[in-house]
Amino acid sequence: MxxxxxxxxxxxxxxxxxxxxxxxxxxxxxxxxxxxxxxxxxxxxxxxxxxxxxxxxxxxxxxxxxxxxxxxxxxxxxxxxxxxxxxxxxxxxxxxxxxxxxxxxxxxxxxxxxxxxxxxxxxxxxxxxxxxxxxxxxxxxxxxxxxxxxxxGPIQSGIEKLEIPKTQIEKNLLIGEIIYFDRFGNAITNISMDDLMENEPRNLPLVIFGPDEIGHIVSTFSDAANGSAVAYFGSSGYLEMAIFNGNFRLKYSARPGDRVVVDYAK
Amino acid sequence: MxxxxxxxxxxxxxxxxxxxxxxxxxxxxxxxxxxxxxxxxxxxxxxxxxxxxxxxxxxxxxxxxxxxxxxxxxxxxxxxxxxxxxxxxxxxxxxxxxxxxxxxxxxxxxxxxxxxxxxxxxxxxxxxxxxxxxxxxxxxxxxxxxxxxxxxGPIQSGIEKLEIPKTQIEKNLLIGEIIYFDRFGNAITNISMDDLMENEPRNLPLVIFGPDEIGHIVSTFSDAANGSAVAYFGSSGYLEMAIFNGNFRLKYSARPGDRVVVDYAK
Amino acid sequence: MxxxxxxxxxxxxxxxxxxxxxxxxxxxxxxxxxxxxxxxxxxxxxxxxxxxxxxxxxxxxxxxxxxxxxxxxxxxxxxxxxxxxxxxxxxxxxxxxxxxxxxxxxxxxxxxxxxxxxxxxxxxxxxxxxxxxxxxxxxxxxxxxxxxxxxxGPIQSGIEKLEIPKTQIEKNLLIGEIIYFDRFGNAITNISMDDLMENEPRNLPLVIFGPDEIGHIVSTFSDAANGSAVAYFGSSGYLEMAIFNGNFRLKYSARPGDRVVVDYAK
The missing domain is CATH 3.40.50.10790 (S-adenosyl-l-methionine hydroxide adenosyltransferase, N-terminal)
Incomplete structure (x- = not known):
């Protein structure tokens, strides 16, 4: 060569x-x-x-x-x-x-x-x-x-679109879902910062997963206790849920598609 | 270069x-x-x-x-x-x-x-x-x-053979074993389609693993329910056992060498 | 090129x-x-x-x-x-x-x-x-x-040292810790053969992990029973602990930093 x-x-x-x-x-x-x-x-x-x-x-x-x-x-x-x-x-x-x-x-x-x-x-x-x-x-x-x-082969004019699951707003709730997990078992959702800001929250709202309150969105892990769940905006640009020094996916038996709720009233 | x-x-x-x-x-x-x-x-x-x-x-x-x-x-x-x-x-x-x-x-x-x-x-x-x-x-x-x-080094005339575990036939039973698992935990056996056909089955026979009936061999997953075990001939060319949307290896604590039985009478 | x-x-x-x-x-x-x-x-x-x-x-x-x-x-x-x-x-x-x-x-x-x-x-x-x-x-x-x-960039004169956790000797005990695990879950410690020999042991001493006696250090696995824990000097050059045909890390919920004790009196 x-x-x-x-x-x-x-x-x-x-x-x-x-x-x-x-x-x-x-x-x-x-x-x-x-x-x-x-x-x-x-x-x-x-x-x-x-x-x-x-x-x-x-x-x-x-x-x-x-x-x-x-x-x-x-x-x-x-x-x-x-x-x-x-x-x-x-x-x-x-x-x-x-x-x-x-x-x-x-x-x-x-x-x-x-x-x-x-x-x-x-x-x-x-x-x-x-x-x-x-x-x-x-x-x-x-x-x-x-x-x-x-x-x-032949030229074609377009390609299939990707249906990204859309977030929904119902009263004081912003509803999204888990898209995938990273290797630490952290859950990455489809809820973007833009989604969050559309409702003009005064405080960082509460994140709910199934029957569990994950907690209010935090901007840093520094206060999290080992084993406690946290919700935050990660390097993906989307809302993520993690267990500090643990595995969210395993602890909650979470799966892609599982519903995630942000409650502005709490 | x-x-x-x-x-x-x-x-x-x-x-x-x-x-x-x-x-x-x-x-x-x-x-x-x-x-x-x-x-x-x-x-x-x-x-x-x-x-x-x-x-x-x-x-x-x-x-x-x-x-x-x-x-x-x-x-x-x-x-x-x-x-x-x-x-x-x-x-x-x-x-x-x-x-x-x-x-x-x-x-x-x-x-x-x-x-x-x-x-x-x-x-x-x-x-x-x-x-x-x-x-x-x-x-x-x-x-x-x-x-x-x-x-x-010196030329040698032959190489070691590989002893593939042979399947056995006992009356109406064809007996094989698990060879390995793929990354989904599906069990690949040593039972080939040729082995199966030697007995000229009229129907797709029943597969038994330990005390458990896995079910009759299927040709497609389409009817399997989530979490149910299925036996089929996979891309390996051999009889495989899987859990639909699950992990056969973990569910059955299966290991390479474990015995697998095909019962033609059932 | x-x-x-x-x-x-x-x-x-x-x-x-x-x-x-x-x-x-x-x-x-x-x-x-x-x-x-x-x-x-x-x-x-x-x-x-x-x-x-x-x-x-x-x-x-x-x-x-x-x-x-x-x-x-x-x-x-x-x-x-x-x-x-x-x-x-x-x-x-x-x-x-x-x-x-x-x-x-x-x-x-x-x-x-x-x-x-x-x-x-x-x-x-x-x-x-x-x-x-x-x-x-x-x-x-x-x-x-x-x-x-x-x-x-500019030249600098030295680099950060690595603080390898040091082993300690207390009376008849040599105290070290787990440094990391290999992919089989074997625990590699910071206890070197030199550490061991400093005390001039007459026999291969007992290794203790938490409340558990792992056993006397062995030079070969050949006598170990399936599922039993063994301590030995591995390819790392350090004392290692393993489960024969098992996973030490999982069985003992072990973590890097966990204390490992060698008792010369036993």
């Missing part, structure tokens, strides 16, 4: 126990061996498109210009949903057309959206049961070799 | 918490820095040669031609078992001679089997306590530089 | 679920794409500087000459602690100046210690909330391009 290695970044919900991710990497390197393959994460909660979408949005901008992102969180595999390639000014993205790329594409100047359909660039001509490996990985790798996006 | 990066793929039971894998990678790059090192998995269950063997067999074919695989699952370390290098037509493999390479070697056209004995290609002349790092990693990396396999 | 890829090794307590590590890698590759980025571990216990320090000390010597190590375990982030670059004869290290590099620097011939202060080599001119990504990753990557260490 002369010149620089390409970068391909992977984001999936495959975990690190099985060989799925390695098979994708093998396919990528079989097509172009001069690639640096970087794992964004493979520990997205199974089928949690929203979590993957937020992680991609948060991280893609730190990657080198011309990085190719291959994102596989695909609850609708086998349903006829398409696989798309988005070519933006600085970056390219390959993913199922299920909303995963929506938040990121909205921030970028998109040149082209292609539906991946050309079997010449797939691994096997036979029906695939693992499209991350057999379709998305080859497309990303061929792209790194300079293949024109238009070669992979 | 001119030309392409080599690929070295690693498969171990070392986990990702300690620095063992990193030390192997450091040794590899000290010998040849122009290598792409790919992790197949480091989360093989400790000392589960069969699981590693099946994962290698499943994944090696997706890697670039000339990939070197270094596989370290080594329950007999210190026992006098040899370390071997298998040179096949497209790929090379370095591993303890304990059966790990058996299933894969049987699929390939093997040119040479070498017993790694030449201390010139080991990291330390002193007795090693970590042969993955001190013997296997250097051998794999020197190999990527084009060192002739014969330089590493 | 002509020539060899550089190696940058990462050691953090960020885990593998979130995108923090990937963001650091993206930043590194944005500055120099011809780098092999190797993960030492990202599963250091949160804020356990001592564990990171011991892992770095154990592993750095296996890496290629000129490897750059970026280590981020940073409990004092935001406190005014400095970020330093240590240039030694064979290796360079970037880390918070919190003792993490102490044990390793003591083994090496250090040329220069630089306080990273030059914003020209930081990612953002604005105050950063993630200095691993915004300051340490860029510094390491610029260093791999051959930027002179002196460009990053």
């Amino acid at each position: 002369n010149g620089k290695l390409s970068t391909i970044a992977l984001l999936t919900d495959f975990g690190s126990q099985d060989s799925y991710v390695a098979e994708m990497k093998g396919v990528i390197l079989s097509i172009n061996s001069n690639v640096n393959i970087i794992d964004i994460s493979h520990n997205i909660e199974p089928q949690n498109i929203l979590q993957a979408s937020l992680m991609l949005k948060r991280s893609y901008g730190f990657f080198p210009s011309r990085t190719i992102f291959i994102c596989v969180v695909d609850p609708d595999v086998g349903s006829g949903r398409k696989i798309i390639l988005i070519e933006a000014e600085e970056y390219s993205f390959v993913a199922p057309d299920n909303g995963l790329l929506w938040l990121t594409a909205n921030e970028l100047s998109v040149n082209k959206i292609i539906s991946l359909e050309n079997y010449d660039y797939f691994l096997n001509p036979t029906p695939s049961t693992f499209e991350g490996r057999d379709k998305m990985a080859p497309a990303g790798s061929y792209l790194s070799l300079g293949i024109e996006p238009g070669q992979f | 001119n030309g392409k990066l080599s690929t070295i793929a690693l498969l171990t039971d070392f986990g990702s918490q300690d620095s063992y894998v990193a030390e192997m990678k450091g040794v590899i790059l000290s010998i040849n820095s122009n290598v792409n090192i790919i992790d197949i998995s480091h989360n093989i269950e400790p000392q589960n040669i069969l699981q590693a063997s099946l994962m290698l067999k499943r994944s090696y074919g997706f890697f670039p031609s000339r990939t070197i695989f270094i596989c370290v699952v080594d329950p007999d370390v210190g026992s006098g078992r040899k370390i071997i290098l298998i040179e096949a037509e497209e790929y090379s493999f370095v591993a303890p001679d304990n059966g790990l390479l058996w299933l894969t070697a049987n699929e390939l056209s093997v040119n040479k089997i070498i017993s790694l004995e030449n201390y010139d290609y080991f990291l330390n002349p002193t007795p090693s306590t970590f042969e993955g790092r001190d013997k296997m990693a250097p051998a794999g990396s020197y190999l990527s530089l084009g060192i002739e396999p014969g330089q590493f | 002509n020539g060899k890829l550089s190696t940058i090794a990462l050691l953090t307590d960020f885990g593998s679920q979130d995108s923090y590590v990937a963001e650091m890698k993206g930043v590194i590759l944005s500055i120099n794409s011809n780098v092999n980025i190797i993960d030492i571990s990202h599963n250091i216990e949160p804020q356990n500087i001592l564990q990171a320090s011991l892992m770095l000390k154990r592993s750095y010597g296996f890496f290629p000459s000129r490897t750059i190590f970026i280590c981020v375990v940073d409990p004092d982030v935001g406190s005014g602690r400095k970020i330093i670059l240590i240039e030694a004869e064979e290796y360079s290290f970037v880390a918070p100046d919190n003792g993490l590099l102490w044990l390793t620097a003591n083994e090496l011939s250090v040329n220069k210690i630089i306080s990273l202060e030059n914003y020209d080599y930081f990612l953002n001119p604005t105050p950063s909330t993630f200095e691993g990504r915004d300051k340490m990753a860029p510094a390491g990557s610029y260093l791999s391009l051959g930027i002179e260490p002196g460009q990053f």
Whole structure:
């Protein structure tokens, strides 16, 4: 080679126990061996498109210009949903057309959206049961070799939107839900600071989870006692709930989608 | 460099918490820095040669031609078992001679089997306590530089076979066992579709685990209720047992080697 | 490119679920794409500087000459602690100046210690909330391009020492503590063989953990029964406590800092 290695970044919900991710990497390197393959994460909660979408949005901008992102969180595999390639000014993205790329594409100047359909660039001509490996990985790798996006299939005009669960206001209550958990078991909700401020609270209001009062929103952990639950705005930009030196998810048997209530009257 | 990066793929039971894998990678790059090192998995269950063997067999074919695989699952370390290098037509493999390479070697056209004995290609002349790092990693990396396999030691004529636990038939029962678990806690058994069909069942028979009836084998999850156990043929090609939206391994305190019974009469 | 890829090794307590590590890698590759980025571990216990320090000390010597190590375990982030670059004869290290590099620097011939202060080599001119990504990753990557260490900031004369908890002797008792756990839940203490020998024991003494007698120190596991606790000197060089085929950490609800007593009289 002369010149620089390409970068391909992977984001999936495959975990690190099985060989799925390695098979994708093998396919990528079989097509172009001069690639640096970087794992964004493979520990997205199974089928949690929203979590993957937020992680991609948060991280893609730190990657080198011309990085190719291959994102596989695909609850609708086998349903006829398409696989798309988005070519933006600085970056390219390959993913199922299920909303995963929506938040990121909205921030970028998109040149082209292609539906991946050309079997010449797939691994096997036979029906695939693992499209991350057999379709998305080859497309990303061929792209790194300079293949024109238009070669992979027809242009399509738009992509699936991501339905972010909306918060609701009922009287003195702001109602949201848990979106995902970080590795410490902290719960990240869909309640933004903007949501909170819309009601012009005079004080930091009370957060309620199921039957439990988590407490008033705090701006610092410094007063929290070990094992006590706290609600705060974290690095995600959203309301989070945690156990100080503990695991919120386990303690409350919490799950994505669980309802979270902010009570302005308390 | 001119030309392409080599690929070295690693498969171990070392986990990702300690620095063992990193030390192997450091040794590899000290010998040849122009290598792409790919992790197949480091989360093989400790000392589960069969699981590693099946994962290698499943994944090696997706890697670039000339990939070197270094596989370290080594329950007999210190026992006098040899370390071997298998040179096949497209790929090379370095591993303890304990059966790990058996299933894969049987699929390939093997040119040479070498017993790694030449201390010139080991990291330390002193007795090693970590042969993955001190013997296997250097051998794999020197190999990527084009060192002739014969330089590493004498040719040997065969390799250790892998004793796959065989299924048994007793009257109307087909008896197998759990081989390993995937990351969701699903149990993968040694019962293949061929095993099942040998008895020419008229219906999909009942699967029994210990004192519990798991249920009749199903072809789809669509009817399973949350938390209920199901038995099915999975992507492994073998009979698997799972809890729909749950963890079979934890619920049943299951372990590799646990007996699984298929009852044709029910 | 002509020539060899550089190696940058990462050691953090960020885990593998979130995108923090990937963001650091993206930043590194944005500055120099011809780098092999190797993960030492990202599963250091949160804020356990001592564990990171011991892992770095154990592993750095296996890496290629000129490897750059970026280590981020940073409990004092935001406190005014400095970020330093240590240039030694064979290796360079970037880390918070919190003792993490102490044990390793003591083994090496250090040329220069630089306080990273030059914003020209930081990612953002604005105050950063993630200095691993915004300051340490860029510094390491610029260093791999051959930027002179002196460009990053002023020389400083020393670094923070690491306060390793000292063992104490009280009459017939040698008192130490748990430093960290490996992935099997084995507890690694700060009690070295030298500590043990100082008292010139006639026999292998008894190890006591809280109210429990773990047993006399053994030199081999071969006599241990499944589920029984054992104390021994492990590959760390320190006294370790384990459950044979079990998890010491979970069984005893043990934590780093927990007191461990060796009783010579028993």
